[in-house]
Amino acid sequence: MKATIEDVARVAGVSTATVSRALRGLPSVTPETREKVSQAAASLDYVVSPTASRLASGKTSTIGVIAPFIDRWYFAKLVSGIERVSRSSGFDVLIYSLERLDERERLFQHRLVKERVDALLVCSLPPSMDEVRSLQQMNIPVAVIGAEVDECNSVRIDDVQSAKTATGHLINMGHTRIGLIAESPLQPLSFTAPRDRRDGFLLAHQEAGLNFDSSLEAYGSFTIESGERAMGELLSKAQPPTAVFCESDEMAFGAISAIHRHGLRIPDDISIVGFDDHDLSKFANLTTIAQPVQLLGETAAWILLEQLKEPTKPRTSTVMPTQLIVRNSTKRLGSDRAGAVIGAFGSI
Amino acid sequence: MKATIEDVARVAGVSTATVSRALRGLPSVTPETREKVSQAAASLDYVVSPTASRLASGKTSTIGVIAPFIDRWYFAKLVSGIERVSRSSGFDVLIYSLERLDERERLFQHRLVKERVDALLVCSLPPSMDEVRSLQQMNIPVAVIGAEVDECNSVRIDDVQSAKTATGHLINMGHTRIGLIAESPLQPLSFTAPRDRRDGFLLAHQEAGLNFDSSLEAYGSFTIESGERAMGELLSKAQPPTAVFCESDEMAFGAISAIHRHGLRIPDDISIVGFDDHDLSKFANLTTIAQPVQLLGETAAWILLEQLKEPTKPRTSTVMPTQLIVRNSTKRLGSDRAGAVIGAFGSI
DNA sequence: TTGAAAGCGCTAACAG
DNA sequence: CTGTTAGCGCTTTCAA
Numbered sequence: 001m002k003a004t005i006e007d008v009a010r011v012a013g014v015s016t017a018t019v020s021r022a023l024r025g026l027p028s029v030t031p032e033t034r035e036k037v038s039q040a041a042a043s044l045d046y047v048v049s050p051t052a053s054r055l056a057s058g059k060t061s062t063i064g065v066i067a068p069f070i071d072r073w074y075f076a077k078l079v080s081g082i083e084r085v086s087r088s089s090g091f092d093v094l095i096y097s098l099e100r101l102d103e104r105e106r107l108f109q110h111r112l113v114k115e116r117v118d119a120l121l122v123c124s125l126p127p128s129m130d131e132v133r134s135l136q137q138m139n140i141p142v143a144v145i146g147a148e149v150d151e152c153n154s155v156r157i158d159d160v161q162s163a164k165t166a167t168g169h170l171i172n173m174g175h176t177r178i179g180l181i182a183e184s185p186l187q188p189l190s191f192t193a194p195r196d197r198r199d200g201f202l203l204a205h206q207e208a209g210l211n212f213d214s215s216l217e218a219y220g221s222f223t224i225e226s227g228e229r230a231m232g233e234l235l236s237k238a239q240p241p242t243a244v245f246c247e248s249d250e251m252a253f254g255a256i257s258a259i260h261r262h263g264l265r266i267p268d269d270i271s272i273v274g275f276d277d278h279d280l281s282k283f284a285n286l287t288t289i290a291q292p293v294q295l296l297g298e299t300a301a302w303i304l305l306e307q308l309k310e311p312t313k314p315r316t317s318t319v320m321p322t323q324l325i326v327r328n329s330t331k332r333l334g335s336d337r338a339g340a341v342i343g344a345f346g347s348i
Numbered sequence: 349m350k351a352t353i354e355d356v357a358r359v360a361g362v363s364t365a366t367v368s369r370a371l372r373g374l375p376s377v378t379p380e381t382r383e384k385v386s387q388a389a390a391s392l393d394y395v396v397s398p399t400a401s402r403l404a405s406g407k408t409s410t411i412g413v414i415a416p417f418i419d420r421w422y423f424a425k426l427v428s429g430i431e432r433v434s435r436s437s438g439f440d441v442l443i444y445s446l447e448r449l450d451e452r453e454r455l456f457q458h459r460l461v462k463e464r465v466d467a468l469l470v471c472s473l474p475p476s477m478d479e480v481r482s483l484q485q486m487n488i489p490v491a492v493i494g495a496e497v498d499e500c501n502s503v504r505i506d507d508v509q510s511a512k513t514a515t516g517h518l519i520n521m522g523h524t525r526i527g528l529i530a531e532s533p534l535q536p537l538s539f540t541a542p543r544d545r546r547d548g549f550l551l552a553h554q555e556a557g558l559n560f561d562s563s564l565e566a567y568g569s570f571t572i573e574s575g576e577r578a579m580g581e582l583l584s585k586a587q588p589p590t591a592v593f594c595e596s597d598e599m600a601f602g603a604i605s606a607i608h609r610h611g612l613r614i615p616d617d618i619s620i621v622g623f624d625d626h627d628l629s630k631f632a633n634l635t636t637i638a639q640p641v642q643l644l645g646e647t648a649a650w651i652l653l654e655q656l657k658e659p660t661k662p663r664t665s666t667v668m669p670t671q672l673i674v675r676n677s678t679k680r681l682g683s684d685r686a687g688a689v690i691g692a693f694g695s696i
Numbered sequence: 697t698t699g700a701a702a703g704c705g706c707t708a709a710c711a712g
Numbered sequence: 713c714t715g716t717t718a719g720c721g722c723t724t725t726c727a728a
Contacts, residue, residue: 004704004705004706005705005706005707006705006706014714014715015714015715015716016705016706016707016715017706017707017708017714017715017716017717018713018714018715019706020706020707020708021707021713021714024707028713028714029713029714030713030714033713033714047463048463048705048706049403049463049704049705049706050463050464051399051402051403051408051463051464051704051705051706052403052704052705052706052707052720053705053706053707054399054403054706054720055397055399055400055403055704055705055706055707055720055721055722056705056706056707056708056719056720057706057707057708057720058707058720060399069428070424070427070428070431071424071425071427071428071642072424073421073424075424076418076419076420076421076423076424077419079418079419079443080417080418080419080445080447083418083443083445084445084447087444087445092442092464093442093443094440094441094442095427095431095441095443096435097428097431097432097435099428099432115395115396115397115398115399116398116399116440224627224628224630224631228631253628253631254631256631257631279572280572280601280628282572283572283576283601283602283604283605294419352720352721352722353721353722353723354721354722362698362699363698363699363700364699364700364721364722364723365698365699365700365701365723365724366697366698366699367722368722368723368724369697369698369723372723376697376698377697377698378697378698381697381698396721396722397720397721397722399720399721399722400704400720400721400722400723401721401722401723402704402722403704403705403706403720403721403722403723404703404704404721404722404723404724405704405722405723405724406704406723
């Protein structure tokens with residue numbers, strides 16, 4: 001029933017070693033031999049057993065992906081990019097989602113991963129010191145997406161600069177009381193992007209000689225719901241902000257919702273800037289920072305694959321460009337509403 | 349450096365066979381022996397080599413997931429559910445995305461998959477006759493999510509009934525000119541859900557003694573953009589519909605966008621019903637059919653795992669419940685707007 | 697309950 | 713360029 005390499009060898013009239021070489025496209029095989037082998041393999045409907053080949057070669061042809069979630073827009077896009085380039089190089093992708101925190105330790109600590117993966121992609125989770133050490137002990141190529149980590153490849157955007165640009169846009173429009181919807185510092189998974197974005201926000205103020213009223217900071221957890229709640233808090237202030245920078249588009253969606261629920265209008269009463277350029281942002285007419293998420297994933301996977309081919313390749317640190325996309329959720333403070341452009345999700 | 353089962357055996361003073369049995373929790377091992385082995389393993393920081401154990405046992409402890417995309421809300425949620433329950437049973441999840449169509453053939457045809465997977469989960473892609481045959485030749489448990497397929501386990505919702513309910517809601521509200529934004533029949537990947545939803549839509553008309561004006565049908569491809577385009581077509585009709593049923597929430601988002609772009613209001617000028625209950629639908633105030641997507645994934649994975657444990661378990665066909673969630677994107681034809689509820693994505 | 701030994705199907709030296 | 717021969721690290725009869 002299921003043909004092995006021996007069957008192929010027999011039919012082709014060569015040794016198993018030759019079959020192995022021929023099928024893997026190694027150079028030292030005559031065209032004729034290769035052809036003979038291919039035909040034999042085809043006639044037997046033979047496919048190599050990845051398991052056997054992994055055991056013998058010590059290579060798994062698999063890239064591991066560690067991500068905190070996989071059902072959020074950002075991570076799904078990332079994984080999609082990773083999967084695309086990995087598979088096109090014949091690599092499998094093994095996903096480790098960290099939704100349960102206790103798995104985190106198990107994942108980074110043990111050889112569990114090392115045994116099943118040739119390279120590792122860590123998404124948006126700067127590993128702790130200990131974890132970095134564990135990673136290094138694995139002695140496999142590692143790339144981190146969305147953070148800069150010593151000793152690891154990294155692919156990311158400049159969160160500080162991007163947030164500064166977003167905030168600068170608001171400041172340029174004359175806003176001075178600008179709110180911030182940021183990730184709670186209590187968040188157990190320690191991302192760096194939120195902190196960086198907050199820094200950029202602050203930096204923009206500083207460079208503009210503006211004072212940030214820290215009562216205008218509210219916390220969310222990168223979800224719509226939390227963004228809505230946070231915006232609710234800001235709106236309940238005695239003197240609410242005239243503009244708000246949200247560390248993610250999803251929180252911005254929540255904020256938009258809260259604003260409308262309070263009977264206010266965007267951008268007339270409040271301007272909103274998000275971060276990500278979520279698929280829906282265009283339709284929500286949200287001014288935001290666009291980052292090439294899928295491309296981040298593709299690039300990171302590509303770097304790892306290159307390093308697997310050529311182990312001497314040096315570590316790289318790639319910073320991808322972002323772009324401020326001005327839509328209709330922001331306007332100059334005090335000005336009339338610009339034109340007659342109606343937002344996508346007009347009031348229902 | 350890396351300990352093997354032999355090292356453990358030596359330290360524990362037993363044979364490798366016993367180590368294997370002890371570590372896998374097989375019954376025929378004295379508590380004392382097991383304890384000795386565990387300690388030895390721990391002291392050596394030993395983890396089994398999945399590769400070796402796979403080759404020896406013929407089991408991969410891996411579930412394969414075939415999905416057309418992984419960066420769309422529905423599929424990401426599905427995968428998330430699958431991953432959760434698989435991993436908690438010690439199974440890896442291998443994702444095969446079919447974004448490139450040519451991969452489809454390769455995937456179903458060959459033993460490529462069979463060699464790396466103990467069971468297969470096919471998401472929303474009713475396999476063709478040939479493909480079903482291929483699947484059966486693999487002789488492994490297969491579950492299909494979102495479609496009913498002979499000889500396979502299936503986990504799904506009742507798309508016909510759900511769409512009928514959604515449409516019925518519109519009809520109950522007095523609408524008679526109801527538009528339909530459906531998947532293009534030209535779509536190469538053959539899903540059944542779209543067809544079923546269309547059937548349900550038609551059925552609702554029929555049972556209400558209503559005639560469906562087929563000029564009110566427009567096509568999309570389950571994306572926001574395509575929904576927007578489709579709605580644009582409907583709005584350009586001499587006599588546009590007063591309500592529209594969209595086969596997915598994402599297309600509904602696009603439709604909403606188009607409607608506002610045309611200066612019309614929801615639900616005052618047009619009512620909209622979607623399908624899915626996307627994370628954002630609550631905030632877009634979209635009336636829709638909620639389906640338990642993550643649960644579908646969890647259930648399907650669970651069924652497969654059970655069948656792997658107990659190969660005699662019969663195939664199952666599970667239909668999960670859906671629910672009409674009435675929000676503020678629909679209203680009775682001709683009535684005043686209900687109350688003062690303001691939509692989440694109020695006009696920006 | 698435990699051990700000995702024979703593979704699982706392939707790859708990787710090492711010869712030739 | 714091709715064949716021979718050891719393993720890779722585990723599981724699994726079969727005996728004891």
